Amino acid sequence: MPAPQETKPRWERRKDARPQELLAAALAQFVERGYAATRLEDVAKRAGVSKGTLYLYFTNKEELFKEVVRANIVATIGEAEQDAASFDGPSGELLSTLLLRWWTEIWATPLGGITKLMLSEGNNFPELAQFYNEEVVARGSLLITEVLRRGIARGEFRPVDPVVMTRVLIAPVLMLMMWTHSYMPTCDMPDVAPEAFMETFIITTLRGLRADST
Amino acid sequence: MPAPQETKPRWERRKDARPQELLAAALAQFVERGYAATRLEDVAKRAGVSKGTLYLYFTNKEELFKEVVRANIVATIGEAEQDAASFDGPSGELLSTLLLRWWTEIWATPLGGITKLMLSEGNNFPELAQFYNEEVVARGSLLITEVLRRGIARGEFRPVDPVVMTRVLIAPVLMLMMWTHSYMPTCDMPDVAPEAFMETFIITTLRGLRADST
Amino acid sequence: MPAPQETKPRWERRKDARPQELLAAALAQFVERGYAATRLEDVAKRAGVSKGTLYLYFTNKEELFKEVVRANIVATIGEAEQDAASFDGPSGELLSTLLLRWWTEIWATPLGGITKLMLSEGNNFPELAQFYNEEVVARGSLLITEVLRRGIARGEFRPVDPVVMTRVLIAPVLMLMMWTHSYMPTCDMPDVAPEAFMETFIITTLRGLRADST
Amino acid sequence: MPAPQETKPRWERRKDARPQELLAAALAQFVERGYAATRLEDVAKRAGVSKGTLYLYFTNKEELFKEVVRANIVATIGEAEQDAASFDGPSGELLSTLLLRWWTEIWATPLGGITKLMLSEGNNFPELAQFYNEEVVARGSLLITEVLRRGIARGEFRPVDPVVMTRVLIAPVLMLMMWTHSYMPTCDMPDVAPEAFMETFIITTLRGLRADST
DNA sequence: TATGAATGAGTGTTCATTCAT
DNA sequence: AATGAATGAACACTCATTCAT
Numbered sequence: 001m002p003a004p005q006e007t008k009p010r011w012e013r014r015k016d017a018r019p020q021e022l023l024a025a026a027l028a029q030f031v032e033r034g035y036a037a038t039r040l041e042d043v044a045k046r047a048g049v050s051k052g053t054l055y056l057y058f059t060n061k062e063e064l065f066k067e068v069v070r071a072n073i074v075a076t077i078g079e080a081e082q083d084a085a086s087f088d089g090p091s092g093e094l095l096s097t098l099l100l101r102w103w104t105e106i107w108a109t110p111l112g113g114i115t116k117l118m119l120s121e122g123n124n125f126p127e128l129a130q131f132y133n134e135e136v137v138a139r140g141s142l143l144i145t146e147v148l149r150r151g152i153a154r155g156e157f158r159p160v161d162p163v164v165m166t167r168v169l170i171a172p173v174l175m176l177m178m179w180t181h182s183y184m185p186t187c188d189m190p191d192v193a194p195e196a197f198m199e200t201f202i203i204t205t206l207r208g209l210r211a212d213s214t
Numbered sequence: 215m216p217a218p219q220e221t222k223p224r225w226e227r228r229k230d231a232r233p234q235e236l237l238a239a240a241l242a243q244f245v246e247r248g249y250a251a252t253r254l255e256d257v258a259k260r261a262g263v264s265k266g267t268l269y270l271y272f273t274n275k276e277e278l279f280k281e282v283v284r285a286n287i288v289a290t291i292g293e294a295e296q297d298a299a300s301f302d303g304p305s306g307e308l309l310s311t312l313l314l315r316w317w318t319e320i321w322a323t324p325l326g327g328i329t330k331l332m333l334s335e336g337n338n339f340p341e342l343a344q345f346y347n348e349e350v351v352a353r354g355s356l357l358i359t360e361v362l363r364r365g366i367a368r369g370e371f372r373p374v375d376p377v378v379m380t381r382v383l384i385a386p387v388l389m390l391m392m393w394t395h396s397y398m399p400t401c402d403m404p405d406v407a408p409e410a411f412m413e414t415f416i417i418t419t420l421r422g423l424r425a426d427s428t
Numbered sequence: 429m430p431a432p433q434e435t436k437p438r439w440e441r442r443k444d445a446r447p448q449e450l451l452a453a454a455l456a457q458f459v460e461r462g463y464a465a466t467r468l469e470d471v472a473k474r475a476g477v478s479k480g481t482l483y484l485y486f487t488n489k490e491e492l493f494k495e496v497v498r499a500n501i502v503a504t505i506g507e508a509e510q511d512a513a514s515f516d517g518p519s520g521e522l523l524s525t526l527l528l529r530w531w532t533e534i535w536a537t538p539l540g541g542i543t544k545l546m547l548s549e550g551n552n553f554p555e556l557a558q559f560y561n562e563e564v565v566a567r568g569s570l571l572i573t574e575v576l577r578r579g580i581a582r583g584e585f586r587p588v589d590p591v592v593m594t595r596v597l598i599a600p601v602l603m604l605m606m607w608t609h610s611y612m613p614t615c616d617m618p619d620v621a622p623e624a625f626m627e628t629f630i631i632t633t634l635r636g637l638r639a640d641s642t
Numbered sequence: 643m644p645a646p647q648e649t650k651p652r653w654e655r656r657k658d659a660r661p662q663e664l665l666a667a668a669l670a671q672f673v674e675r676g677y678a679a680t681r682l683e684d685v686a687k688r689a690g691v692s693k694g695t696l697y698l699y700f701t702n703k704e705e706l707f708k709e710v711v712r713a714n715i716v717a718t719i720g721e722a723e724q725d726a727a728s729f730d731g732p733s734g735e736l737l738s739t740l741l742l743r744w745w746t747e748i749w750a751t752p753l754g755g756i757t758k759l760m761l762s763e764g765n766n767f768p769e770l771a772q773f774y775n776e777e778v779v780a781r782g783s784l785l786i787t788e789v790l791r792r793g794i795a796r797g798e799f800r801p802v803d804p805v806v807m808t809r810v811l812i813a814p815v816l817m818l819m820m821w822t823h824s825y826m827p828t829c830d831m832p833d834v835a836p837e838a839f840m841e842t843f844i845i846t847t848l849r850g851l852r853a854d855s856t
Numbered sequence: 857t858a859t860g861a862a863t864g865a866g867t868g869t870t871c872a873t874t875c876a877t
Numbered sequence: 878a879a880t881g882a883a884t885g886a887a888c889a890c891t892c893a894t895t896c897a898t
Contacts, residue, residue, distance in 0.1 A: 018878090036250055037338050040872065050880045052874085061872065120334040123248065123396055160414060167406050168386060168415045175385035182337055192381050200374060201382045208422030232861085253888065264863050266891080275889070446857095464678055465766050468893065478859045480895085489893065548762040551676070551824055588842060595834050596814060596843045603813035610765055620809050628802060629810045636850030660882085681867065692884050694870085703868065 019057050020071075022047050027068050031113030031181070035065060035121045066128055069118075072110050073132075077139050084143055091151030092210070095169075096202050098147060102140070103173055103198055107180060116181035119174065141166050151209075158211045165209075172201045233271050235261050241282050245327030245395070249279060249335045249342070280345060286325045291353050298357055305365030306424070309383075310416045312361065316354070317387055317412050321394060330395035333388065355380050365423075372425045379423075386415045447485050450475050455496045459541030459609070463493060463549045494556055497546075500538050501560070505567050512571055519579030520638070523597075524630045526575060530568070531601055531626055535608060544609035547602065569594050579637075586639045593637075600629045661699050663689050669710050673755030673823070677707060677763045677770070708773055714753045719781050726785055733793030734852070737811075738844045740789065744782070745815055745840050749822060758823035761816065783808050793851075800853045807851075814843045 025047035029038045040061060044051045058064040080101065087094045106112050115136075122129035144166045151157035176197055239261035243252045254275055258265045272278040294315065301308045320326050329350075336343035358380045365371035390411055453475035457466045468489060472479045486492040508529065515522045534540050543564075550557035572594045579585035604625055667689035671680045682703055686693045700706040722743065729736045748754050757778075764771035786808045793799035818839055 034335075034338060039870090051872090052880055052882095053878080055873070056878070119392060120337075121248075123334075124251065129396070160418070161410065164406050164410045164414045165418070167411055168418060171386040171389035171415075172382060175389045178333060179381075182343075192378050196375065196378045197381055200378045201385075204374070204379070204382060204422035205418060206422070208418035208420070254890085255888080263861095265889090266863055267861075269890070270861070462763075462766060467891090479893090480859055480861095481857085483894070484857070547820060548765075551762075552679070557824070588846070589838065592834050592838045592842045593846070595839055596846060599814040599817035599843075600810060603817045606761060610771075620806050624803065624806045625809055628806045629813075632802070632807070632810060632850035633846060634850070636846035636848070682869090683867080693868090694884055695882075697869070698882070 018049075018053075022049070022054060022057055022064075023068055023071050026064055027072060027110050027113070030065065030068060030117060031110060035117060035124070040064075062125070062128075065125070066131075069114055069128065069132060072114060073136055076105065076109070076111060077136065077143075081139070081143060084147065091147055091154060091156045092206050095144070095147050095151065096206060098144065099169065099173060099202055100198060103176070103194070107177065107194070112177055113181055115174065115177050119178060141170060144169055155211055157209050160209070169205065172197075232263075232267075236263070236268060236271055236278075237282055237285050240278050241286065241324050241328070244279065244282060244331060245324055249331055249339060254278075276339075276342065279342060283328060283346060283349065286323065286328065287350055290319060290323070290325065291350065291357075295353070295357060298361065305361055305368060305370045306420050309358070309361050309365065310420060312358065313383065313387060313416055314412060317390070317408070321391065321408065326391050327395050329388065329391050333392060355384065358383055369425055371423050374423070383419065386411075446477075446481075450477070450482060450485055450492075451496050451499050454492055455500060455538050455541070458493065458496060458545060459538060463545060463552070468492075490553070493553070497542060497556060497560060500542055501563055505564065505571075509567070509571060512575065519575055519582060519584045520634050523572070523575050523579065524634060526572065527597065527601060527630055528626060531604070531622070535605065535622070540605055541609055543602065544606050547606060569598060572597055583639055585637050588637070597633065600625075660691075660695075664691070664696060664699055664706075665710055665713050668706050669714065669752050669756075672707065672710060672759060673752055677759055677767060682706075704767075704770065707770060711756060711774060711777065714751065714756065715778055718747060718751070718753065719778065719785075723781070723785060726789065733789055733796060733798045734848050737786070737789050737793065738848060740785065741811065741815060741844055742840060745818070745836070749819065749836065754819050755823050757816065757819050761820060783812065786811055797853055799851050802851070811847065814839075 022043070026038075026043045029043045029046055032038075033042075040054055041051050043064075044054055047053075054064065058067060080098065083101075084094065084098060087097075106115065118129060118132050122132070145162045148157060148160070148162035148165050152159055152162065176194055180194055236257070240252075240257045243257045243260055246252075247256075252275075254268055255265050257278075258268050261267075268278065272281060294312065297315075298308065298312060301311075320329065332343060332346045336346070359376045362371060362374070362376035362379050366373055366376065390408055394408055450471070454466075454471045457471045457474055460466075461470075466489075468482055469479050471492075472482055475481075482492065486495060508526065511529075512522065512526060515525075534543070546557060546560050550560070573590045576585060576588070576590035576593050580587055580590065604622055608622055664685070668680075668685045671685045671688055674680075675684075680703075682696055683693050685706075686696055689695075696706065700709060722740065725743075726736065726740060729739075748757065760771060760774045764774070787804045790799060790802070790804035790807050794801055794804065818836055822836060
């Protein structure tokens, strides 16, 4: 009896890589189509597996979605927190840096798509929305709030409620995220470049926030 | 003589009131569930009629939605346009009035829910999105843009690109709309009153926009 | 108190005419669309009445259809029978006259449409089909058969089974009826004028039937 | 040891056989009920599968029907075309062979039912009618027309318009098809055997077509 | 007698989920 | 571990029929 040849399998065994690949495919599809409109078959096709395989790794569509979110949220925020802590210059500069980085680093990232998705369809997944808020929104907001407190304490910003102001600062960026991730061209009526938006927004708001602008 | 049975009629004739009732029910359901997740049968049930009745008054789901939008918009925007045209004071005041009215009159109104809905699901229903944009967003935006032009021309505002600035002004209000209409309370993390948000936003932005803030 | 004026009613009372009008409208619609595809609402609209009115006169769609057929079958056949009986010339001439008249007088008549309809959808109304056959097809066929017998007896036609031959003679006319009443132009591939069809058919068949064509 | 329960599997894997089975079930149902009245659920039930399964193999009802036609036609017509091309004898013989074969090979086949169906319901499904005409009727007709041209050119047939004559030749066979597939027995009034019909029809018509029958 | 608003059963189609292989 | 054939619940829309007015 001939020993079975150690043939290289036609497709490579990558037991461990599978889940990642599936999550990647799911992420892409969710971002592209939204949650409800994403068909698991398309996710499977995108990952190059069969529909059934998805169910070997994820209980159902909802769980898959949750995993996608969890897998893509981790690191990014932590960095920003550290940067902010070690910054030493004027608060306005810190603030604008933070907002700009937020935009540039998230927007290019899948996280941008997820944010849009959560804002859009979060209602249908209260549990998930809560999770997302706690892990992402709350931590991010706190960061901004702290900078505002710092600026007010140092007399750089006029006295405002830092929590409310945080929201005012976050809102435009989130909205830009939504606009950017909406692929209907008509919706972005007269074309406004995200960069121009961010610049105008930051300049104007910082001016409005300055303590010395009597 | 036996008392005549008090049989409840299978249906009641309500010819004139019907359309309004249906639109109201549809609006509520759309806002509550979103467009895609709204089943026409539920709308019907909510209005106390049968599924078929809806089709006596509206061609299909899409048309029903459009009617809902039309019935809740026309007046509102028109008024704002007229008010703006006849206003005579400083542009900053006009702008803040406009934004505040926008918020108060739309937010209290179900129209807020519709705006949220369009932002959320617009992607999946391009035709609806386009319709909404043309009828609502474009007209509203133009209003703001014109005020900005006016203020810049009169030297009240510093020179900014009025189109970009329009977006910057719109974004926070839209975002507030989204937050407000997301019924997961957790999402509104530290409770920020919409009024406080609007106030802080308007004051800050107008300060940042003023021409004389050297 | 003024005596109520004897005003002429806005619409004329024509109690007796109603059923006829309804039947006429139904006939037209059935012929135009076929049985299944005819919506009672369209019949009503065509007759200028409301949908409900139809149900005052006819139990349901099926009964309406039956009445339409019954009301349009009566007279025509009788005439032909009498003409044939009193004819005195050569049988070939009689036959061709009969076939041509059949075509010209039925084709223009609603009976043509009904024939097409019966052929098409008769399966779904076995009872009706039977009735139609007995009253129309059988009597008409018998007429032809008799002429064939006459011709054979007089030595004008070669000896054929007159019953079978009757079918052979009827078939093309019926088929022409079907083609003519099919309003999809494509189905009548290269356009063949009904008159040309009838002429070619009659000439060829009579030639084939002649006794002397040795 | 307990005998393993003989549970019947919810479904059986039949990958390769399935399409054929589905087509067969669909054919039967279509012929039995007609196109419009055939519910896909019944087709599925007949094939012993669920409704959804149909959609694994066929895009929709219309496509299913087209496939049924394709699966039952291609061969038949093709053969006839080849036979005709290679035939070398007198045109009358070719013609009668063609017509007879058409009858016997189609009539015995469910394809007869489909022809009946198209004649009956074609009006209501223009696209199907067109498809059927192009694929079946047009090709078949052309075959006959060519034979007629051949016969005329060779002096075997008297000069007639071959296109019109084609129709005259087709009509009786189609009509016979309709009669045969109408399952109301009454409709075939005095019992005429299809074979007798065909024989009488062919003999008579060929006699009428002969060039030498002075 | 006439109306037409209202009904609700029925069907084609989609897609998340299951399970024999 | 992986497949993909099979499932069946769900939903938009139609239309014959009913019935309060």
